[in-house]
Amino acid sequence: xxxxxxxxxxxxxxxxxxxxxxxxxxxxxxxxxxxxxxxxxxxxxxxxxxxxxxxxxxxxxxxxxxxxxxxxxxxxxxxxxxxxxxxxxxxxxxxxxxxxxxxxxxxxxxxxxxxxxxxxxxxxxxxxxxxxxxxxxxxxxxxxxxxxxxxxxxxxxxxxxxxxxxxxxxxxxxxxxxxxxxxxxxxxxxxxxxxxxxxxxxxxxxxxxxxxxxxxxxxxxxxxxxxxxxxxxxxxxxxxxxxxxxxxxxxxxxxxxxxxxxxxxxxxxxxxxxxxxxxxxxxxxxxxxxxxxxxxxxxxxxxxxxxxxxxxxxxxxxxxxxxxxxxxxxxxxxxxxxxxxxxxxxxxxxxxxxxxxxxxxxxxxxxxxxxxxxxxxxxxxxxxxxxxxxxxxxxxxxxxxxxxxxxxxxxxxxxxxxxxxxxxxxxxxxxxxxxxxxxxxxxxxxxxxxxxxxxxxxxxxxxxxxxxxxxxxxxxxxxxxxxxxxxxxxxxxxxx
Amino acid sequence: xxxxxxxxxxxxxxxxxxxxxxxxxxxxxxxxxxxxxxxxxxxxxxxxxxxxxxxxxxxxxxxxxxxxxxxxxxxxxxxxxxxxxxxxxxxxxxxxxxxxxxxxxxxxxxxxxxxxxxxxxxxxxxxxxxxxxxxxxxxxxxxxxxxxxxxxxxxxxxxxxxxxxxxxxxxxxxxxxxxxxxxxxxxxxxxxxxxxxxxxxxxxxxxxxxxxxxxxxxxxxxxxxxxxxxxxxxxxxxxxxxxxxxxxxxxxxxxxxxxxxxxxxxxxxxxxxxxxxxxxxxxxxxxxxxxxxxxxxxxxxxxxxxxxxxxxxxxxxxxxxxxxxxxxxxxxxxxxxxxxxxxxxxxxxxxxxxxxxxxxxxxxxxxxxxxxxxxxxxxxxxxxxxxxxxxxxxxxxxxxxxxxxxxxxxxxxxxxxxxxxxxxxxxxxxxxxxxxxxxxxxxxxxxxxxxxxxxxxxxxxxxxxxxxxxxxxxxxxxxxxxxxxxxxxxxxxxxxxxx
Numbered sequence: 001x002x003x004x005x006x007x008x009x010x011x012x013x014x015x016x017x018x019x020x021x022x023x024x025x026x027x028x029x030x031x032x033x034x035x036x037x038x039x040x041x042x043x044x045x046x047x048x049x050x051x052x053x054x055x056x057x058x059x060x061x062x063x064x065x066x067x068x069x070x071x072x073x074x075x076x077x078x079x080x081x082x083x084x085x086x087x088x089x090x091x092x093x094x095x096x097x098x099x100x101x102x103x104x105x106x107x108x109x110x111x112x113x114x115x116x117x118x119x120x121x122x123x124x125x126x127x128x129x130x131x132x133x134x135x136x137x138x139x140x141x142x143x144x145x146x147x148x149x150x151x152x153x154x155x156x157x158x159x160x161x162x163x164x165x166x167x168x169x170x171x172x173x174x175x176x177x178x179x180x181x182x183x184x185x186x187x188x189x190x191x192x193x194x195x196x197x198x199x200x201x202x203x204x205x206x207x208x209x210x211x212x213x214x215x216x217x218x219x220x221x222x223x224x225x226x227x228x229x230x231x232x233x234x235x236x237x238x239x240x241x242x243x244x245x246x247x248x249x250x251x252x253x254x255x256x257x258x259x260x261x262x263x264x265x266x267x268x269x270x271x272x273x274x275x276x277x278x279x280x281x282x283x284x285x286x287x288x289x290x291x292x293x294x295x296x297x298x299x300x301x302x303x304x305x306x307x308x309x310x311x312x313x314x315x316x317x318x319x320x321x322x323x324x325x326x327x328x329x330x331x332x333x334x335x336x337x338x339x340x341x342x343x344x345x346x347x348x349x350x351x352x353x354x355x356x357x358x359x360x361x362x363x364x365x366x367x368x369x370x371x372x373x374x375x376x377x378x379x380x381x382x383x384x385x386x387x388x389x390x391x392x393x394x395x396x397x398x399x400x401x402x403x404x405x406x407x408x409x410x411x412x413x414x415x416x417x418x419x420x421x422x423x424x425x426x427x428x429x430x431x432x433x434x435x436x437x438x439x440x441x442x443x444x445x446x447x448x449x450x451x452x453x454x455x456x457x458x459x460x461x462x463x464x465x466x467x468x469x470x471x472x473x474x475x476x477x478x479x480x481x482x483x484x485x486x487x488x489x490x491x492x493x494x495x496x
Numbered sequence: 497x498x499x500x501x502x503x504x505x506x507x508x509x510x511x512x513x514x515x516x517x518x519x520x521x522x523x524x525x526x527x528x529x530x531x532x533x534x535x536x537x538x539x540x541x542x543x544x545x546x547x548x549x550x551x552x553x554x555x556x557x558x559x560x561x562x563x564x565x566x567x568x569x570x571x572x573x574x575x576x577x578x579x580x581x582x583x584x585x586x587x588x589x590x591x592x593x594x595x596x597x598x599x600x601x602x603x604x605x606x607x608x609x610x611x612x613x614x615x616x617x618x619x620x621x622x623x624x625x626x627x628x629x630x631x632x633x634x635x636x637x638x639x640x641x642x643x644x645x646x647x648x649x650x651x652x653x654x655x656x657x658x659x660x661x662x663x664x665x666x667x668x669x670x671x672x673x674x675x676x677x678x679x680x681x682x683x684x685x686x687x688x689x690x691x692x693x694x695x696x697x698x699x700x701x702x703x704x705x706x707x708x709x710x711x712x713x714x715x716x717x718x719x720x721x722x723x724x725x726x727x728x729x730x731x732x733x734x735x736x737x738x739x740x741x742x743x744x745x746x747x748x749x750x751x752x753x754x755x756x757x758x759x760x761x762x763x764x765x766x767x768x769x770x771x772x773x774x775x776x777x778x779x780x781x782x783x784x785x786x787x788x789x790x791x792x793x794x795x796x797x798x799x800x801x802x803x804x805x806x807x808x809x810x811x812x813x814x815x816x817x818x819x820x821x822x823x824x825x826x827x828x829x830x831x832x833x834x835x836x837x838x839x840x841x842x843x844x845x846x847x848x849x850x851x852x853x854x855x856x857x858x859x860x861x862x863x864x865x866x867x868x869x870x871x872x873x874x875x876x877x878x879x880x881x882x883x884x885x886x887x888x889x890x891x892x893x894x895x896x897x898x899x900x901x902x903x904x905x906x907x908x909x910x911x912x913x914x915x916x917x918x919x920x921x922x923x924x925x926x927x928x929x930x931x932x933x934x935x936x937x938x939x940x941x942x943x944x945x946x947x948x949x950x951x952x953x954x955x956x957x958x959x960x961x962x963x964x965x966x967x968x969x970x971x972x973x974x975x976x977x978x979x980x981x982x983x984x985x986x987x988x989x990x991x992x993x994x995x
Contacts, residue, residue, distance in 0.1 A: 316599035
C-alpha cells in the first residue's frame with residue numbers, strides 16, 4: 001500500500017475509505033473494533049494526501065491507516081481496555097506510540113477489542129463481547145489482542161498495534177494468519193500503554209506481511225524519555241533486514257529448535273506445519289540444531305505469579321475517585337469511600353480481572369512474598385540464563401507460536417488453566433525481555449485453520465526476526481502462490 | 497479521655513521507665529520539578545494546576561526519576577555520614593487513600609539510597625549520637641480538603657476536595673534507629689535533633705525546610721521500657737508534628753501517657769496517633785496491627801538507580817560545612833559564651849552575624865546590633881529577622897561609621913530607622929537625614945562655651961577637680977547639637993577649657 005501511495009496509484013483517503021467500508025460490512029460479525037473514528041481517520045488521510053501532493057510525506061507509511069488496541073491512550077478517542085470500569089473514558093494524552101503514528105501520518109481507524117485489561121488468550125473476556133476469528137466466526141481470534149489481529153485478518157485495517165505481555169500479539173497472529181511482533185522489552189515506549197504487567201508488557205506491530213511489520217516497528221520504536229525502561233539506543237536496521245531476508249538467503253544463520261516447545265502437547269497439524277517451515281529454513285541455507293531450554297517448563301507458573309502481582313497493583317488506581325465508572329452501593333444512605341469503591345469494582349471488573357487481582361494481592365502479601373514473587377523472580381533469571389546459553393549456540397530460536405489452532409468460543413471459558421496453556425510458547429520471551437515474531441506457517445490439515453511459526457532473537461537483535469521471518473514468508477508464499485490470508489474465507493458481504 | 501490515659505508526672509515516669517525514641521522526618525525537596533514527572537513544584541498555586549498524567553496516576557502514564565532529587569538525596573545522606581547505595585531501587589507501597597493517585601506510593605523499601613549514618617545532637621552541653629538507619633526517596637501525596645462539618649476532618653463533612661499539586665513532589669524520609677539512654681532529656685533530644693536536622697537541610701540548600709508549610713514533617717515514635725530493661729517497649733507513632741516545640745511536647749506527652757497506662761496495668765497499643773497543637777494532646781489514629789501489609793515490590797516502571805562512585809565523591813567534596821561544627825568553630829573564633837551563642841542561634845541570627853563579621857564588623861558589635869536592635873524591631877513588627885530590609889552589609893557599614901567616629905549608637909539607630917524605611921544605603925541615610933557627628937572644632941567649642949556659661953555651678957565643680965560632673969555639661973552640649981556631637985571630644989574640650 002505504501003508503494004501504491006508513493007506511486008500515486010491510490011490515495012490515503014481511498015485506502016481509509018476502503019478500510020472503513022470493510023468495517024461497515026463485516027464488523028457486525030467479527031467485532032474487531034470497540035470504537036471506530038471514521039471522521040478523524042478521513043481527516044488525517046486528507047492531510048496525508050496533501051503532504052504527498054506537496055512531495056513531503058512524513059514517513060514511509062504516511063497515509064496507510066491503522067487500528068490501535070484499546071489499551072493505548074488516545075486523545076479524543078475512548079480508551080476502555082475492554083473494561084466497564086473505563087467505559088467512556090477519553091484520555092487527555094496520547095500514548096507515545098500513538099503520537100508517533102500521528103507524527104508519521106498514519107490515520108487512526110479506531111480502537112480494537114481486547115480481553116479486559118489484556119487478561120486472556122481469546123478476547124472472550126472483553127466486557128463488550130468477544131471478537132470472532134475471521135477464518136471461522138465460531139472460533140476465538142486469540143487474545144488478548146484478538147481485535148487487532150481480527151481487524152487485519154478481515155481486511156478492516158492494513159496495520160494494527162497490539163501489546164504482548166505473555167503472547168498477546170504473537171498468539172492472535174498465529175491463529176488468525178497474521179504477522180505479529182513483540183519487540184525487545186524497552187525497544188518500544190510503553191508510555192500510554194495501560195499496564196497489565198509492566199515488566200512484561202510490550203507494544204508491537206500486527207500486520208499482513210513481515211515487511212509491513214518492520215516499517216511500522218521503525219516508526220513506533222526507539223528511545224522515549226517518558227519511559228525510563230525504554231532502551232536508549234538506535235533501533236537495528238529492521239526494514240533493511242526484512243528486505244534482505246525476502247531474497248531467501250539465510251546462509252550462515254544458525255537456528256535452534258527449542259526442544260521443550262516442539263513436542264508434547266502440540267496439535268499434530270501445528271507441528272507438521274512447523275516442521276515444514278524448519279525444512280524451508282534449511283533449504284534457504286540455515287543450519288538447524290536442537291537446543292534445550294530446561295527452565296522453560298516453569299515459564300507458565302512463573303508468569304502467572306509475576307503478572308498478577310504487578311496487575312493487582314496497577315489496577316488499584318481504579319477506585320471510582322477520579323475517572324471512569326462510579327457505582328453507588330444500593331440501599332446505603334451515605335456510603336463511605338470504601339463502599340463506593342467496592343460497589344464500583346464489583347460492577348466494573350470482570351471475573352478474570354478479579355481472579356488475577358486476588359491472586360496477585362495474595363502472592364505479594366507479607367509472609368508469601370518470598371515463596372511466590374521472590375521465587376518467581378529467581379526462576380525468571382534462570383529462564384533468561386537459558387536464553388543466554390542458547391543464543392551462544394545459535395542466532396535465533398524457533399518454535400510453533402501456539403500449541404493449537406483457534407479453539408471454539410466458550411470452549412475454555414470455564415477452565416482458566418487450559419486457557420493459560422495457550423501462551424506456553426510465547427511467555428518465555430516476555431519473562432526474558434527478548435523479541436519474538438509470529439509468521440503464518442500454513443493451515444493445519446485437521447481443521448484448516450492457521451498456524452504460526454515463532455522466531456525468537458536475543459535482546460536488541462530484533463533485525464534477526466525480520467530477516468528470518470521474511471525469508472520464511474517468501475518461501476511459503478512461493479508454495480502457496482500468495483499470502484496465506486488470500487485463503488481466508490470471504491465473509492458475507494465483505495469486499496477485499 | 498479514658499481513665500487509662502491519666503498522665504504521670506515526668507519525674508515519676510523517669511523513676512520507673514527508660515524512654516526510647518525514634519524519629520522519622522520527611523523533607524520536601526525544593527527541586528524545580530516533581531520526583532517522577534516534569535510538573536512544577538511551586539507552593540501555593542491554584543489547586544490542580546501543576547499536574548500531568550503521571551502525577552495524577554492516569555492509566556498508562558509512567559514515572560521517570562528526577563536526577564536532581566537523587567542528587568539532593570545523596571547530599572543529605574552524605575551530610576548524615578551515610579553510606580550511599582551503589583545500586584538501589586524504587587518499590588511500590590500499596591495502600592488505598594483518596595489523595596493518592598495510583599493507590600500505591602512510589603517509595604524505597606529494602607534498598608534505600610542512603611543508610612547507616614549518624615548525627616551528633618547537643619543538649620545543654622551534652623552530646624547524643626543519633627544513629628541514622630536510612631534516608632530514602634519517595635513521592636508526596638495530594639492533599640484532601642473536607643468541606644462542611646465543623647472540624648475540617650472527613651467525619652461530618654459534606655464532601656471532600658483533593659488537590660494533587662503536591663502529589664509527586666520529592667520527599668526524603670530520614671529514619672533514626674531507636675535512640676536510648678536519654679532519660680529526662682528525651683523530649684529535648686527529640687527537639688534538638690529535628691532542629692539540627694533542619695539546619696543541616698537548610699545549609700545543604702536542598703529544601704526550604706519550613707515546618708509551617710509542611711516542607712519538614714516529623715513523626716515521633718516513642719516507647720517506654722521498665723528501667724534497666726534491654727527490651728524496647730511497644731511504641732506509638734505520632735504523625736506529622738509540625739513545630740520544634742510540638743516535637744518536644746509530643747514526646748513528653750506520650751511518655752506521660754504511656755507511663756499512665758503501664759502503671760495502671762494496661763498495655764500500649766501499637767498505633768498511629770494525631771498531635772493536637774491547640775490542646776497539647778495526642779489522640780488515637782488508626783490501629784497499626786499486623787494486618788497492615790503494604791505488599792511492597794520493586795517498581796517495574798523504573799530502572800534501578802546506580803550512582804557512580806565518582807558522582808558520590810564529587811558530592812562529598814562539595815558538601816557545605818556541617819552546621820554544628822561550623823557553629824563550634826565560629827563560637828571559638830568570635831569568642832562568644834555558650835549563652836551568647838545560644839541566643840544568637842535561637843534568634844535566627846547566626847547566619848546574619850556570620851555575614852556581618854565577614855563584611856568586616858567585630859563579632860560583638862554584629863551580635864549587639866542583630867540581637868539587640870534588629871531582633872527587637874523584628875519582634876515589634878512581627879517580621880522575620882531576615883526580612884527586615886537590613887542586610888549584614890548595612891550593619892557592618894553602620895558599625896564602621898561608628899568606629900570611625902561619624903556616628904554614635906544613638907545616631908546609628910536613626911540610620912537603621914532610615915534603612916527600614918527604605919531610604920537607601922547607610923551613607924545615603926546619613927546624608928539625607930544629616931546624621932553625621934559634628935566634629936567641626938569651632939561649632940563644638942561654641943557649644944561647650946554656651947554650656948559652661950549656662951551652668952556656672954557645674955563648671956565650678958569641674959574646676960574644683962570633680963571631673964565626673966562633666967556629664968551634665970556633655971548632656972547640654974549634646975542637646976544643643978541634637979545628639980550629633982562626638983561625646984569623647986566634647987569631654988576633652990570641657991576639661992581643656994576648665995583646666
